[in-house]
Amino acid sequence: MARSNPGTNTVNPDKPRMSWRMPRVLMYHNFGDPPAAGDPEHLFIPVERFKEQLAWLDANGWRALSLGEFLAVLDGARPPRKSYLVTIDDGHESVLSTGAPILAEAGIPSVLFVPPGVLGGPITWNPVYAGERLSSKAEIATLANTGMEIGVHSWDHTRMFGMDDAELELNIVRAKGDVAEMMGYEPRSFAYPFGTHDGAARRKMADAGYAVSFAVARENGRFAVDRIFVKGEDSLGMFRFKLSLAYRFASRVGGRTPWLRHKVRALLGLLKGRGGAEQATQRTG
CATH class of the missing domain: 1.10.1220 (Arc Repressor Mutant)
Structure with missing residues (x-):
């Protein structure tokens, strides 16, 4: 049986928008060299560039938050003057082989969002990356107690817009239960694939007991918190500007x-x- 994860609660999905001075939420995908087929979406962060970004954050007084600390800020705690949360989408193999060890060595907590219905298989939502594979459930489970918390990224990376009740149940509730079984704790967070969401999806998040869900730019309260898409092509100057x-x-x-x-x-x-x-x-x- 999955153990309860503190911080999971039911809150108002129509809570006012987030403060401008909320901690920055960084969004990553892949780590290392891009595939031979190319990387048109700039999802792959070169290792040295990723390390450079983390080193710059540390040297310039930015504090890395755990998901629990981020949730405390959402619930009214005063945030550090400069703080950030690392989030990673999808569960690509490079997260386990490259991203997770770098973050662990730096002592930086993070959240990885996975679609449990397609773990262990190829990318199905973008033909350009069809040669890339997602880590298996067993591999993702090894991240327990490493400082990388696991959240939900729908059932199979489907856009969360215009879904009927059955689709919402699959992508929000069943996916949550599957991740809970996989990790041994109930996931507290969700990230919308492609950053797409609507009112029905946000309300379902609250009803399902998530503590927070993340979008990209389309911010709408704690069930659509905005994130910064960090691209592989971003120079350090661009990364600084995005903060x-x-x-x-x-x-x-x-x-x-x-x-x-x-x-x-x-x-x-x-x-x-x-x-x-x-x-x-x-x-x-």
């Missing part, structure tokens, strides 16, 4: 306003180009 309040504001507003979303993407493209030019200058200067 800023300016980026949080642009990301949140852009997530709800299509015309502004295009403006934000244009700004990020400009900054990325500037960062590339600076790196070229450093190499040739």
Whole structure:
């Protein structure tokens, strides 16, 4: 029988939006070199770049939070002035082989979101990454007591928008029970595949006893907390910018306003180009 995981409760899914000064939630996927077929979504973080990001956070006074500490902030605790939560989506093999050991060595807690219905198989939701495999349930279970807590990422990485009752039951309730059986504790957190959610999904999260669920830019209270998508192409300068309040504001507003979303993407493209030019200058200067 799965043991209860503290912090799981039923709360109002329509609670007001998160404070601008909430801890930053970083979203990663894969670690190491990209596949030979290419990495158009920039999901693979080179090892040295990942280590550089963690070292910069530590050197600049950012404090890594566990999920329990993050939940305490949601419940009203005063957050550290600069704090962050590491989250990882999907459960790719590189998480166990590369990402988890780096985080453990640095003493940084994290949350890994997995879709239990497809663990151990190939990626099915993006043909570009069809050659990549997810870790098996047995492999994911070895992460118990390592500082990496396991959450739910739907049953099979399905978009959580416009689902009927049966689909919500499968992707939120049954998936939660499957992860609980796998890990020996009840998962407290959920991450929406593709960051997609609606009111029905958020209400089901609350009814199912999750303590929090995560989106990307489309923030909507504690059952759609916004995250920062850290891409493999991000320079250290871009990574630093994504931690800023300016980026949080642009990301949140852009997530709800299509015309502004295009403006934000244009700004990020400009900054990325500037960062590339600076790196070229450093190499040739």
